[in-house]
Amino acid sequence: MSHYKPYPAYKDSGVEWLGRVPEHWEQVPLKRLVRSIEQGWSPECESWPATGDEWGVLKVGCVNGGSFRPEENKALPASLEPRPELAVCKGDVLVSRANTRELVGSCVSAPQNYPNLLLCDKIYRIRAGERVTPEFLAALISVHGRRAVEIEATGASSSMLNISQSVILDLPVALPEPAEQDQIMAAATRETARIDALVAKKTRFIELLREKRQALITHAVTKGLDPNVKMKDSGVEWLGEVPEHWAVKPFKVCIDFQEGPGIMAADFCDEGIPLLRVAGVQNRWASLEGCNYLSPDKVERQWRHFRLEQGDLLISASASMGTVCEVAAETVGAVAYTGLIRLREKNSVMLKEYIRSLVVSDLFSTQIDFFKAGSTIQHFGPTHLSQMFVVCPPLDEQGAIARHIESETQRIDELVTKTERSSELLKERRSALITAAVTGQIDLREEV
Secondary structure, eight states, rough: OOOSSOSEEEESSTTTOOOEEEEEEEEEGGGGGEEEEOOOOOOOOOOSSOOTOOOEEGGGOOOOGGEEEEEEEOOOOSSOOOOOOOOOTTTTTTEEEEEEEETTOOOOOEOOOOEEEEEEEEEEEEEEEEEEHHHHHHHHHHHHHHHHHHOEEEEETTEEEEOOHHHHHHHHEEEEEHHHHHHHHHHHHHHHHHHHHHHHHHHHHHHHHHHHHHHHHHHHHHOSSSSSSOOOOSSSSSEEEEEETTTEHHHHHHEEEEEHHHHHHHHEESSSEEEEEEGGGGSSOOOOOOOOEOOOHHHIIIGGGOOOOOOOOOOOOOOOOOOEEOOGGTTTTTTTTEEEEEEOTTTSOOOOOHHHTTTHHHHHHHHHHHHHHHHHOOOOOOHHHTOOOEEOOOOOHHHHHHHHHHHHHHHHHHHHHHHHHHHHHHHHHHHHHHHHHTTTSOTTTTOO
């Protein structure tokens, strides 16, 4: 932001974290800039968002990300009487009062009236007085509210913190006259819109890369690497043709699988044999993150055959598939919890490296979706795997396919990581611009 000029003259605010402010800006507690502050209610809502003329109650996530997201709501049951006085109006400044450390204090100004969307109890609604515009007030709270989070936010755990009304209202701020506020916000909005457009392009690029990655894996494990190979009908309608020399076999013939045992919380100990949880299977290698512990004696008596060995593969049986991790030295001997499925080579017909690719391909997920169709259960298990089919190339070809997938996906993953980092830097620049603008570090009056 070096191309933006500072204001001609500054004065010391007397507040350490506020620092120097433009000389002609007025310094006041935020309470003198607002007409009212209130929070909403917390009725028992449906699990889906409101549609059409239905009433909805906002979720706290509606203020995340710097712009209002009205789709973040839950439908109010028809049996409950709505409270129209809590409907969101244009210019309402909405502040997250209870959230994670990263998100508590998030703030936006509602861009229009939403007569069927009601305020929830985890959001403060602030209405601006005559001395400040809603947009500038929201920006002030977004910037200075983060200071309050660092100093004043309270909570029983770091996963959910709270900000009281008094913390927000007592914030010392500096601001110019409303006309200059409009100039600042117009210039800042134009620049943040440009940044947001760049972030959106990068987000779409990442989506395309991930689609390409998935298509590459699926094509390799269902069609092979030779574009001129002779094909045959697989005999499976949704699979179509496969290389003529490949076999189509039941999953259970090629891969040994076992779901973790039904262990109860009463079985947990302070130390002992690690019990691997879903949090520990999110990356390439299994970890002990979030694990519990079991009595060694009880494991030996009841769950010895569930203990993990070097090279075992693990997948989550939840609806969020797409990750397969491998057991290395750190997790050897641990027990996999219910909801985790262990995979091993069976009958020497399929390589571990090929299995790794197979279970993240559309060949696998399509069958899982088919078996779950019409069911409210969002996980799968051994019963589903027992009904599945896989395509089984010769072992040497499996190795070549696995190496090809590893090489190509690594290149794509590196590009995704690079693009994600670029997107994060843009978001940091966006935040820094807003901070500099509303604290008077840069003069945007001539940028309009």
